[in-house]
Structures are given as C-alpha cells and as structure tokens.
Amino acid sequence: MRVVIDRFEGTQAILLFGDSGVSVPVPREMLPSEAVEGDFLTVKFQLDRQATEAQRAKIWDMLQRLKEKTD
Numbered sequence: 001m002r003v004v005i006d007r008f009e010g011t012q013a014i015l016l017f018g019d020s021g022v023s024v025p026v027p028r029e030m031l032p033s034e035a036v037e038g039d040f041l042t043v044k045f046q047l048d049r050q051a052t053e054a055q056r057a058k059i060w061d062m063l064q065r066l067k068e069k070t071d
Helices: 048-071
Strands: 002-009 012-017 022-027 040-042
Touching: 002 022
Parallel strands: none
Antiparallel strands: 002 012, 002 040, 012 022
C-alpha cells in the first residue's frame, strides 16, 4: 500500500492512505530521516500469528486463574 506524507505537525507526520485519502498521524521518528512532505512510502501490514497466539494464551491463562478464584 502506498501512502503520501501530507504534512508534518510538530512530532507527528500526517500520512494519507490510498485513494480515499484517509489521514493517519504517526510519530515522525517512525519515518526515514530523509522523508519530506510529498514523499510516497510503501506500507505493508503482516499478521504476526506467533504474537497473536502468545497473547491469546496469556489471556486464556488469566481468565482461567480468575475463574478459579471465583469458584
């Protein structure tokens, strides 16, 4: 997915996503140091299944411990 840096507001970069132009503020420090207004960036979202499963297991464990305390 391509996004364009619309502008900078203090420590935030305002990115416009896709044709719809949805604006999303992100910390400027997350961008390449040489990035300027009008630059296009490539953004890729990936599922982290290992982290998801670890979090689900952690929540499940917490729920089980809470349930044991109420029984």
